[in-house]
Amino acid sequence: MKKLVFLAVFAIVALSAYSYMTATQNKDLQNALSVQYAKNISDASSKLQELDEAVKKTLLFNQGEGDLEAREDIWRLSSDIQQSVASLPLDQQFSTTWMNYLGRLGKFSKEGDERTDPKEFHKVMDRASQNIQSLSEQWSVATADMASGNLSMAEWQERLDGEKASFDWNGLSASIQQYTESDFPLTASESDALKKKELKHIKDPAVTKEEALTKFKKLFPDVSNQVIDTTESKPGAAYPFYHIRFADNDSVGYIDITKKGGHILSFLTERPTGAGTMDIDKVRTSVETFLKDSGYTDVVFEEVRENDTAFHLVYTRVEKMHRAKVLSDTIQIKAAKEDGRILGLNAAEYIRKEQLKDQPIITIDWKTFFHKNVKVNKQELVYVENEHGIQRLAYALTVTLEENGEIGTYIVLVDTETKAVIKTEKQP
Amino acid sequence: MNKTMRTMLIGLLFFVGIQLSLSTDTHAFTDRGLAKGTKGDDVIELQARLQYIGFFKGKIDGNFGSQTYWALREFQEKYGMPVDGIAGTKTKKKLTSVSSYDKKFVMDNIKAGKEFTHYGGKPLTSQVKGGSTTTKPSTNTQVPSKYSEDDLKLLANAVYGESRGEPYEGQVAVAAVILNRIEHPDFPNTVGGVIFQxxxxxxxxxxxxxxxxxxxxxxxxxxxMNGWDPSENAIYYFNPITATSKWIWSRPQIKKIGLHIFCN
Incomplete structure (x- = not known):
């Protein structure tokens, strides 16, 4: 009996000690997190005031060094606030709209000197200044006392959750949404880019569910005998499509086909993998035969990456004006390593087909363009999207440079008309 | 007896001769051609052999990238072969005949994550960085250049944690949503930033x-990472059985995969 009592007392003491230690540890962690949140709230608040000042400063100058400095401040501060906001457990809707506004403000300010008429820039900043001031005031009310660092996790959640908080975060989200629409409406090119992304421009006639299935069976006869179901995209989808799921023998997967035109968006199958690796040349031949038979006749091989069970191959569309590759119009293929069978096809970018304009091509002397140690190994023409979202014809140069005894390889894209460097990418 | 011995001796010499001739063959490599984008033990051998004769100065990691490509072209040019940057049968045969490959040394050092080189003309033991210097073990996975191995690891953790019970398509879709957020102005622009928001x-x-x-x-x-997006450009997803946020229901829905609804 005594032993039992001793054991029971010992167990209670041990459990109490363990609970106490765990509770202390949890409290320490919560305190650390609370301090971190408080710091981020405090950072965001003080930087919001600085941002307000920076925006006002741009209204002082027409153009020049002072103006440039203020614009850079706006870009830096908006990016800093974005980081603080991203690390806080804020209401998701508020966080989304706030990040969007800051991103647009920073981008507009950074690119303003190249793209915007100074009068228009002033007008936008004047409006943004009023909105940021108002936002700053509302943010102060919303986050009052939060920077003290002594709130519990439950209290943080209560204060920042759109549905539980006493502060109207949803109202603030709605205000920011309005500011975004008034200060930074979508530009023509952004709007156009979105439309393209959403595939709304496809004007092809609609295909029926049966026609979509027939296409699937024609392109992938090996896996299309056992279709599980065919559903339609939900009303919120930007472009309507059929979603076909299949499970044929060992292969399980899906294919998405657009309703307009019956174009394949993507196809992917999962199946057990075997041993062995097929020669890459044979895989390419097999893939290219498949592409040709499937009607993708205007694409050329771009690159391949080998992984444990499959090769991922990339093909790029070639346009007719200059025989230039259109880097945004690609098709990705996943082929099994053991036998080259097509495991996946992604043509979503290819069917979005970029709208291209002709453009002058001036000759550039690469010897004077690059440093003397740079060697140009290959030159070809490509269409590529510049930072403003516009497709430009560019020279794509594969250049090498000796770097500490090793050879560094870069792809440099240079606008054929303006000589501007659109992109420089180091190759692995 | 003498005749039998002589026959056996001739047979033995013939066997040794065959073995010697095979040792300069390409059998150390696999039969397949090696080109930019391939990976594996045969690429490790290719890099090690090219380094042995001074053409390859990069890290021996089994990934056929740009460095290996230029080194191979240089080798082909030097030995009067067609210059295509592809290690086919002839190139591998020539390379095997003019270089050496210490497979054990190379593989042991790769496994141990040690920094090393494989140049000819100096003791291999002196080509391993001293002390406990190690490099981060490579997963030997090839992803598009805008992503890193750390991105891959973190994304795999997120996908497994979020959707391990879902169909394969659903797992790809979850990964695609995270990548879509990186490109979207409303979200942080790094894999870590998006996942840990x-x-x-x-x-x-x-x-x-x-x-x-x-x-x-x-x-x-x-x-x-290679472009598949079964979510069709979604930036949110939720499980309708467990979702508690009313706001998520207000998002325009695109499609349902497994237990998740994907939306804009």
Whole structure:
């Protein structure tokens, strides 16, 4: 009996000690997190005031060094606030709209000197200044006392959750949404880019569910005998499509086909993998035969990456004006390593087909363009999207440079008309 | 007896001769051609042999990248072969005949994650960086250049933590949503930033993100990194059975995969 009592007392003491230690540890962690949140709230608040000042400063100058400095401040501060906001457990809707506004403000300010008429820039900043001031005031009310660092996790959640908080975060989200629409409406090119992304421009006639299935069976006869179901995209989808799921023998997967035109968006199958690796040349031949038979006749091989069970191959569309590759119009293929069978096809970018304009091509002397140690190994023409979202014809140069005894390889894209460097990418 | 001995001796010499002739053959490599984008033990051998004779100065890691490509072209040019940057039968045969490859040395050092080189003309033991210097072990996975191995690892953790019970398509879709957010102005622009945004993913909140991901989750991430997006450009997804946020129901829905609804 005594032993039992001793054991029971010992167990209670041990459990109490363990609970106490765990509770202390949890409290320490919560305190650390609370301090971190408080710091981020405090950072965001003080930087919001600085941002307000920076925006006002741009209204002082027409153009020049002072103006440039203020614009850079706006870009830096908006990016800093974005980081603080991203690390806080804020209401998701508020966080989304706030990040969007800051991103647009920073981008507009950074690119303003190249793209915007100074009068228009002033007008936008004047409006943004009023909105940021108002936002700053509302943010102060919303986050009052939060920077003290002594709130519990439950209290943080209560204060920042759109549905539980006493502060109207949803109202603030709605205000920011309005500011975004008034200060930074979508530009023509952004709007156009979105439309393209959403595939709304496809004007092809609609295909029926049966026609979509027939296409699937024609392109992938090996896996299309056992279709599980065919559903339609939900009303919120930007472009309507059929979603076909299949499970044929060992292969399980899906294919998405657009309703307009019956174009394949993507196809992917999962199946057990075997041993062995097929020669890459044979895989390419097999893939290219498949592409040709499937009607993708205007694409050329771009690159391949080998992984444990499959090769991922990339093909790029070639346009007719200059025989230039259109880097945004690609098709990705996943082929099994053991036998080259097509495991996946992604043509979503290819069917979005970029709208291209002709453009002058001036000759550039690469010897004077690059440093003397740079060697140009290959030159070809490509269409590529510049930072403003516009497709430009560019020279794509594969250049090498000796770097500490090793050879560094870069792809440099240079606008054929303006000589501007659109992109420089180091190759692995 | 003498005749038998002589026959055996001739047979032995013939066998040794065959073996010697085979030792300069390409049998050390696999039969396949090696080109930019391939990977594996045969690429390790290619790099090690090219380094042995001074053409390849990069890290021997088994990934046929640009450095290997230029080194191979230089080798082909030097030995009067067609210059195409592809290691076919003839190139491998020539390379094998003019270089040496210490497979054990190379493989042991790769496994141990040590920094080393494989140049000819100096003792191999002196080509391993001293002390306990090690490099981060490579997963030997090839992803598009805008992503890193750390991105792959973190994404695989997130996909496994969020959707390990979902169909493969659903796992690729979860990875694609994370990648779509990186491109979207409303979200942080790094993999870590998106995944660890407070409240964004349940697996982060409940710690399941730290479970060891399986190969399936990793492959789903590789497919998403290579462009597949079964979510059709979604930036949110939720499980209608467990979702508590009213706001998420207001998002325009695109499609349902497994238990998740994907939306804009």
């Amino acid at each position: 407070p409240g964004a993913f349940t697996a982060v909140s409940d710690g399941q993100i730290w479970l060891e991901p399986n190969e399936r989750a990793k492959e789903a991430v590789i497919d998403a």
